[in-house]
Amino acid sequence: MVRLGGVVIVDTTAALRVLETAHPPSWYLPFTDVAPNVMVAASGSSYCEWKGLAHYVDLVAGGVRAQRAGWFYPQPALGFLGLREHLAIYPELMDSCTVDGDVVVAQAGGFYGGWITADVVGPFKGASGTGGW
Secondary structure (H helix, E strand, C coil): CEEECCEEEECCCCCEEECCCCCCCEEEEEHHHECCCCEEEEEEEEEECCCEEEEEEEEEECCEEEEEEEEECCCCCCCCHHHCCEEEECHHHCCEEEECCEECEECCCCCCCCEECCCCCCCCECECCCCCC
8 A cells, every 4th residue: 555645545455565686575566547637748758677667657646746746657578567657756755655554665876666574574675885796
């Protein structure tokens, strides 16, 4: 579950858990489980050598606008086609995120979107001095 501006913006049991080397999981949430009118196109993009070209969105709810708080792959690379029409969210920009009731702690570093829960153990890339892993 994801809350922004005191509003539940995502409530799903169909999220996709994606693991990358030295990262806590990122969760990709189905567009169909994102509250209406929450995603607003944002400028810019980034490229993942495995998943492809990512587009960014601002997330807006309860009078709060979290800029570039989510991303998605409109045309994911082969091997990641299941990510189509799924949104990943930076948990540090939300009021709260939970996985099965466990409160999420954001992966350090600002660029990475990993979700750390009690059952996820590091060390993780992202904090100062971890860029060379």
